Amino acid sequence: MKPVYFCIMLISLWFPVSVSAAPPAVALKSRSTLPITVKSNEMNADNVANRAVFTGKVVAKQGDVTIFSDKLVVSYADKGGDVEKIEASGNVRIIQLNRTGFSDQAVFESRSGRIIMTGSPRVVQGDDSISGKIITYYVDDEKSYVTSDGDPKARVEAIINPAARKKDAGKP
Numbered sequence: 001m002k003p004v005y006f007c008i009m010l011i012s013l014w015f016p017v018s019v020s021a022a023p024p025a026v027a028l029k030s031r032s033t034l035p036i037t038v039k040s041n042e043m044n045a046d047n048v049a050n051r052a053v054f055t056g057k058v059v060a061k062q063g064d065v066t067i068f069s070d071k072l073v074v075s076y077a078d079k080g081g082d083v084e085k086i087e088a089s090g091n092v093r094i095i096q097l098n099r100t101g102f103s104d105q106a107v108f109e110s111r112s113g114r115i116i117m118t119g120s121p122r123v124v125q126g127d128d129s130i131s132g133k134i135i136t137y138y139v140d141d142e143k144s145y146v147t148s149d150g151d152p153k154a155r156v157e158a159i160i161n162p163a164a165r166k167k168d169a170g171k172p
Contacts, residue, residue, distance in 0.1 A: 068093040132156040
């Protein structure tokens with residue numbers, strides 16, 4: 001069960017990929033002490049292959065972050081059980097407060113500290129959003145990179161509404 005704990009703790013760091021500023025790193029680190037709940041239709045752990053697979057309506061929750069996917073694969077190191085890579089696939093949706101990320105796949109690489117969202121990735125916060133072919137978030141640096149990946153038909157699109165418009169949005 002140890003790899004699952006690390007898996008969800010690291011997944012919970014995914015969500016700072018947004019148009020607005022991410023919460024301070026201290027707040028993210030304190031999240032690791034919160035309880036984690038993972039629900040799925042099935043779970044298959046293979047200690048020889050160093051991986052755990054959750055399938056069927058996967059819901060992972062820690063604190064204010066909830067991750068939904070069809071499948072979640074956790075790959076961990078042989079020694080110590082540290083998580084090396086986490087892959088969420090199929091209808092990936094990550095919710096934190098008023099931010100929601102959508103993609104077909106998301107991969108967290110723990111050594112490089114990056115999260116890569118592919119398959120029509122999009123992050124929405126209120127009326128603001130950003131999309132592209134690939135959204136990469138560097139957890140340690142709190143930086144993101146959105147690209148069309150050289151596809152001449154794909155474009156990066158950001159919709160950022162002025163603060164004045166946001167205030168007026170609720171008025172008739």
